[in-house]
Structures are given as structure tokens and as C-alpha cells.
Amino acid sequence: MTQHRQQPDSDLLARTTCPYCGVGCGVKAQLVEGRMVDVEGDDQHPANFGRLCVKGSALAETLGDRGRLLQPLVDGRAVDWQVALSETASRIQAIRDEKGNAAIAGYLSGQLLTEDYYVANKLFKGFLGTPHLDTNSRLCMASAVAAYKRSFGADAVPCNYEDLEEAELVVLVGSNLAWNHPVLFQRLRVAKARNPLMRVVVIDPRVTDSCELADLYLGIRPGSDARLFNGLLAWMADKGRLDSLYLQRHTNGFEEALAAAREGESSIEAVAADCDVDTERLETFYYWFASQLHVVTLYSQGVNQSTSGTDKCHTIINCHLAGGKIGLPGAGPFSITGQPNAMGGREVGGLANQLAAHMDYDSPGALERVTRFWSTPSLTPDLPEAPGYKAVELFEAIERGEIQALWIMATNPLVSLPDANRVRTAIERCPLVIVSECMLDTDLVELADIVLPASGWSEKDGTVTNSERRISRQRGMLPPPGEARHDWWIISQVATHLGYSEAFSYAHPAEIFTEHARLSGFENDTQHQRRLFDISALAELDQDGYDALEPIQWPVSVDSPRGTARLFEDGRFATADGRARLWPITPRQPHQTLSSEYPLRLNSGRIRDQWHTMTRTSRAARLMNHRSEPFVEVHEADARHYHLTDRQLARITAATGEMRVRVRISPAQRRGEIFVPIHWTDRLSSAARSGSLFQGVTDPLSGQPESKHGAVAIEPLAMAWEASLIVDEALDIQLGSAVHEASIYWTRIPLEHGVCWQLAGDPFVEQRDWREWLTRMLPVAVGPVAEDISAARLRAAGIENGYLRWWLMVGPIGELPGLGWISQRLEEAAHAQPLTDDQRRRVLAACDDGSANQGPVVCSCHQVGRTAIVEAIRQGDDSVEALGARLACGTQCGSCIPELKSVLEEEKSHANAITADTARAVAVG
Known part of the structure; x- marks a missing residue:
């Protein structure tokens, strides 16, 4: 093998x-x-x-082998690959024989490479004959895809990154580019500095770090995007700002779209009132958009993740088509992708409503065409005739018992899907759950019947396609650890055990890629209605050519062998008549409605230094420093109303579940709205899965869930005690569930050479004997202790043979010192360096004599804390550049620059307030 x-x-x-x-x-x-x-x-x-x-x-x-899955598991037992493959194939086949092809399902991920995706789609749809294969890209891109296909005739992003630099106006809608796509934000920053005439507009309910570049900010009411852009279309028509010639030559449906935009009261005042923005600011945006030809509207999950996400995307596209702002340098509706290979997965057919190579079930002749292409001398595919279940529907079908076998690859639906508790129950009930995964300690692995260890980044070898249609190589540089294998190999071997070896006899990912490229060009001509996705010019690559493949944007065909930077430059689209379609849209409110029981609107999203469920990013300790715990951002007025204080613990409840998080009072929030991050799992915190708070409601066209418009309540989580327990890696493994059981709130924060547990619990500090608790929990004797019983404060440490093994502080969380000193001592212990006498004396203080706590980390690249930044500002460093020269913050990736500017503004306001107070005191005196 x-x-x-x-x-x-x-x-x-x-x-x-x-x-x-x-x-x-x-x-x-x-x-x-x-x-x-x-x-x-x-x-x-x-x-x-x-x-x-x-x-x-x-x-x-x-990187590293620690925590990796190193061997296949069947029913919790470690087995060799022959047993794992045989069991996987035989159990799938048994369910097919009893329940039929449609009882089998797969759930994929934008973390897979295109070659992995292609083989999975071919096996499930082509040879297992089930339509029920979907992907977590459904959760982030499906609405944008549906709108592109309905408007342009293809899932085709028309723009490229250079358009951001050539635009006269860049509009960010529902996209915190500064945190979620920081390199593009830095490109935009440089472009704006080079072109002082460029304007940036940010449209978002939250004041995000992206507003740092904004010439205009519109803090709209959540869910009002379609109303805003419908208003823009009507305003352009009323002010004579349409490109009538472009509309006449290249589009259909304008009159119907305009009529829908004018339904009801379409005045600028009415639109401003519905969107809850200032009328003058709204009209300024409309004027800027209508007056410039080179406009890029960059939109992301704030638009897509809605029960009317496709409609919102259409209203954006309608405005670009109506103004002829597409197919030009610096112009177009640009949906920015969330995952590294969401687009590659769609290219091969990874969504349930696709077949392969941008052919759908309703594409003329597609079923028969793909069947002929995948046929071998002795095997004929058994393709399903209709689309399968989209992501949320898929897990509902599992809950009903309709789907009996589920294979999940490179994703964790227990965290990312809405109504996450219900999803967990569905998976627990599924008779056969197969999981392909890199990491051992995830929420999902414990529910799997069969676990197949997969390779990860630096080991995987294949291609990905980014947001601008650019195909790039992800090269394997290191061998997978243990018995881990590449996903394409695992899938192909299961296919072989099912009897399909002739169709899956791949020896190298280059063979898969070239087959995919051939399919993209197969009968792709004017006779068969040409498909826009075409990379057939790469179909003859040999292995050396594949290994050397340089980044290139599709289409890559005979007509464009060097790729295509920008689409629709000739005004011809991928529709049957070559014309784009404007769609009439009636704005709809979010499905999840507020009530007296759940009065707050919940928003969710990524944070700057983390990615998805943190299986990778939490392994880099410095990435945990910026936001180390799950949190909720709350407006100051709401905090007062709900009796919340900054850094306090709170409980958020919804009809579907709850979260326990730390409060961050933030002026970035609108009143009546709160924000939570999506990253924390049950392996990292006690109750912090944001998916548990959202209902499983979806866009009827795209199937994308509404993960931006939850309805929730919030209340203080009253705790009598809080503690920080820092342990080395060996002790962390031994703690297990004991820490969970001892705390109502816990969060596990990985450090460089250990783990910090943030803990909180019920009123028992007076009764708790911390020495007894530590002795029972940790097999290392209690060493130095400092205790103030009356103030419920305690510090203690465990030292064994001269090495620091654990450190504990019980008391108000605001008193927690920086963790760097303790982490450094654990690192020294890992390298057999015992504590010095001075370090023993300072161990409870957790700092060297005279050193100061650096405060929360702002710059993750150089680990610069807020305290150091404030001190530098007060010493006269009054710009980002000056801070960078002194502290190096903001000089590497630039992601922290908006936060540095925010600290500068706060300190300036603080200094002005002090000056004003002094002046008043002098006047009174």
C-alpha cells in the first residue's frame, strides 16, 4: 500500500x-x-x-506531532490502515445495501485541497451515487455564489486584487477586512496613501478596525443592506446617474429591478430611517458611488450570512450593472472568500447543488456528459439526478434517520453550524460517523465510529484557488507524522475497497489535477453553451510541470493560456443570451425576531489572530495573547441596563442554547446589539460555541444560514471566585475533566510551554481548602503560598526538584499579571534549567523585581502590550510611526495599526480631558 x-x-x-x-x-x-x-x-x-x-x-x-492523530481508530481502537479502510468500505456498503445510496452523505471543507475535493466529489456523486455531499463553504459563500450565478450565469468573481488599488471608491459592506483579510487591507492602505483622491466607505453595524481607513462610515441597522442598495438604485435613476447604454446593450431586467427598488417610500429620508443612518451621510455615499465609474464593492459574511443573503448580494450587483461599474480596472462587485479553497471546492462540484466543473444538475446535458467522462472500460458512474441536501438540511436529515452514514472531512460542524446542540444530537444518533482529521483532541473525534488521520499544511500537496480566481500550489514539504495520510489517498483507497479501483488509481495529485482540468474543458464549446470555468490549458501538465506551477487565474484555456485577470471586460456574460440579469428585490427582515425574552440582536465573526475552531492557531502561543478568552462586546448603555461591568463574566442565552463569556464594554457596538467570536469549542472553553445561539434558518435560494442575526438575552454570571491556574504540559494532560467539574466557567489558554486555565465557580471560597484541592488535583506538592482569607485572595506555586510545575492565583481577574514570566519559567524547566534563588523569591509575584505588567497584547508579531504603548505615548510618541520606531509594534504585518491608532486617540482624549480639568480648576481658583 x-x-x-x-x-x-x-x-x-x-x-x-x-x-x-x-x-x-x-x-x-x-x-x-x-x-x-x-x-x-x-x-x-x-x-x-x-x-x-x-x-x-x-x-x-x-507544526509538530504533539496532539496530532497518528493512527486510524475504529470504535475507539487503534488499528492499521488495512483494517481501517476495510471497515470503512464494508460499513458504507452495508448501509447502501440496506438503505440505498441516498442514505450516505459527506460533509467537506474549504480547508481541503482541490485534488482532495475532486476525488471526494467523484466518489460520492459519481460512484456512491448520492447527491448528499456538501461543504462548510455553504456557511460563508453560498449566497454570493447564488447571486453571481443568477446575475452572470456563472459562479464567477469578476474582479481581482489590483482592482482595489485602481479604484476611485472602495466600499466595504459587512466585511471587517482589517481583521479577516489583513493583507488585502494593507494593500488598500498603501493604495490610499498613494492616491489621496481614493475614498473608502465602510458599511457595517459595528465600528470595526476597518473604519481606520474610512472616509465615511455608515453604521446601519443589522439586516438593512438590501434596503440601502435598493435605495441607491432608485437614487441613481432619479438623479440621472445610470449607464443607459450599458444597460441596453448588456443587461436584462432593469425595469423590474428598479420598480422593486421604488416600492413603498423610496426617498432618501425614508431609506435613512429604515437603515438607521444619518440622511446626509447616506446621500454622500450615494453621490460618491454614482459619480465614480471605478468603484469596487467588497462584501463578505455580513451580507452573505442571512436568510435574505442572496437578495442582498443581488442589490449590490444591480447597482454595479446599472452604473456600468463592472469589467473595468478598479470596478465590480467583489465577494471576498472566507476560506483558502472555498472556490476550489466549488470548481470541482463540492456543493450539493453541483455536479462537477461548474456543471449543475439543471445544466443541459451535464449528467450525461459527466457520466461519460468518468466512465472507465468496466465502470459506469451512477450519478444522482437531482441536487442533495445543503448543509443545514443535511444534518436535519441525519436527525430524522434518513441519512445513516456521514463522512466528515477537515471541519467541525459541532462548532460552525447553527443550532449546534441539535447538530451534536444528530451526529450522536447517526449509525456510522467517519471523520478525517489532523488533530486528536477535537469535539468531533469523540463522536466518530471511524477516525482517519489526515495530513496537514506543510504536508499536503496540491492546489487552492483564492478569492480572485487564482490557482496556487500548496506544496508538501514535510512527511505526514505517524500513519497520517493525504485526504485524496484516503478517499481513493476507500473507493478501491468498494470496488472502484479502476476510476481511482491515482499515484500523485498531479494526475488528479490534470483530470480535473480535462473535465473543465470537456465539451466546453459554443455548441454545448460554453462554461466560463475552464482550465483545460493545464490538462497536459506532467508531474514536473505541476510541481513548478506558478499562480494563475482562471479561465486558463486555449484562448487565454496565461490566465484571465478580469472577467466580463467585453460586456458578455455566461448566460444563454450573453446578457447579465438585474433581479427585482423586496427587502426582508432577519428571520430570528427579537422579543421581550430575547431582546438583543446577536452578531458573530472572526477575530484578528484566530482561525475557525483554533485547532491550528491555538498551537502558536502568541496568537492567543490578543484575545485569550471567549468574550462578548456590549455597548456601555446596554452594560448598565443589564448590570454588566467590564471584564465580568456573563451568560448569553437563546432559544437554542447558551454561551458563557467575558464582557468587553465597547463603543464599537450599537445599542441593543452584541458581538461574539466564532472560534471557541468545547475543548477550549466551558460553553463558548457561538453556533449554539443561532437558529438553523437559511436563505431559501442559497441554503446559507443566518449567523449574523441571532436573538438573545444577557445577564451577569455571578461568581464567588475566579482563578488562574498555570501548569506545565505534563500536568495539563493529567488535569482532564477534573478542572471542568470544579468550575462553572473555564477556558483553556495554550502557552508556549504550558497551559493557563481561567476558572470561576460558585460561592465556596470560604469553605474551600485550596491546599487540599491542589493536592488532590495536581501530583506536585504545594510550595510557597500567600493568602488573604478576608479578601478571598491566594497565590501559590508548585515546585518540584527545583522546577516550577504550576502556579495559581485566586482573586479578581483584573489583578492577573502578565503570563510571560511564568511561561518563561516553564520553558526553562522544559530545558532542565531549575529556578534560581531570586526566581524562587519572585515566583508568587510572577515578575522580576521592578518589572511592570505589559498589559493586554496589542501587537502579536512583536508581543507589545498596551501598557508599554501607553507609556511610550505619554513620553511623546504621538504617531504609529513613532511607536513603531520605539517598540516595533505595527512594523511587521500591520494588523495592529488600527488598534494603535485607537490607543493614540484615547490617550489624546485623556490628555485633553486632564488639560480641561486643570484649566477649570485654575479658573475656579
């Missing part, structure tokens, strides 16, 4: 692609003696030209 396994050269500089967001940055990885020691941005890659965000910069820190 063989597979393609890349063996590393002892020393090399390899070029690959980042595995995080859809920007698709090129990465140069330095290997020394077969170990990756550093990564940096690839200055030759056209997506980033050498820039790299802090997550990408920390990639080398996320």
Missing part, C-alpha cells in the same frame, strides 16, 4: 500557499535539517507580494 509522501530536503527554501483565509498569500518556508524554522511572505506571489499577516507569520509555530 503506497501513497505520495514528500520527503523533505534537509535544508531548503520552499514556496507554498498560506492555509488560512481566501486571500491566498504566497509563503516562503525555510527548512533546516528537515524542520521548518521560519516562514515569510513570498514577494513573487501576486496575491500578497511579500506581505503576511500574523497568523501566516506564525505558521511554523503551529
